Amino acid sequence: MTALAKAARPAEAGTAYADDFYTWTQEQSARLRAGDLTALDLQNLAEEIESLGKSEFNSLVSAWRVLLLHMLKFDHQPARRTRSWTLSIKEQCKEASFVLKDNPGLKSRLDEALERAYDTARLRAARETRLPLATFPETCPYTRDEMLTRPFAIDPDDTTA
Template sequence: MLANQTPTSISHRELYEQDFCLWVEQAVQLLSENRLSELDRENLIEEIGDMGRSEKLSLESNLEIVLMHLLKYQYQSEKRTNSWRYTIIEHRQRIHKAFRNSPSLKRHFVEEFDNCYIAARELAATETGLDIQLFPPESPFTPDQVLDKTYLPA
């Protein structure tokens, strides 16, 4: 079957298991044609929910990376590299892009900030080989500092 052909003998629900991309294309078509009775609503609801979760997990991952590198930058000043600064800039840009695309993620950023710091603290200790107790139990950086494109610890 060619990529632009839609199987006529298979239901939208069955297509989900066989060809996800084609399932998405068909979902868009069915929705645009208001053919709701043919739509695989159960999987569509799940996929839409997963999209939101995926965006949140991506935000958390980027935040953890920024926090980890800020910790390394502050507590291993003798080992600072352009690579660390690059990583901080790159992941800040990803966070800002996520906020532009989904402003509601700012609320999630604030809600998960402390949890992300705890994870970043563990990662920083592991990566640096420093005792985790060297890093403060609560973030020495504010959410505003983390988002500030020019902020780097002294």
């Protein structure tokens, strides 16, 4: 039976959300496209849509977490600075910028995202550097603007880092 034929059946006759998520998504999208709104699994659809928004927020937090981790390592272990750290910083700046450009509604949650990212970045920095946790400030020492615009080059003549 095709997904469209399944979509024509009542919601209770379709694939259960918990039994086969992929098939459920295909049936739900076919029902939406067909305008068969009465057959939709509204509760689970609402949860999945909400989950998509959370995923975008988590993408921002993730990019900032890696960015902050490498900034902390860069600042607290100058003798161990690597080109990899500087490239990772630049990469995560771009990732965060893309997420924000694609999701302007996240602007109201930037402080929350930064706080979440820093909390974990601080712990990871202590673990990876083997420096005491107290070495790293409890609150983020960087502004969002500094995170996105501060230059990070190991060799002043290196324009690729």
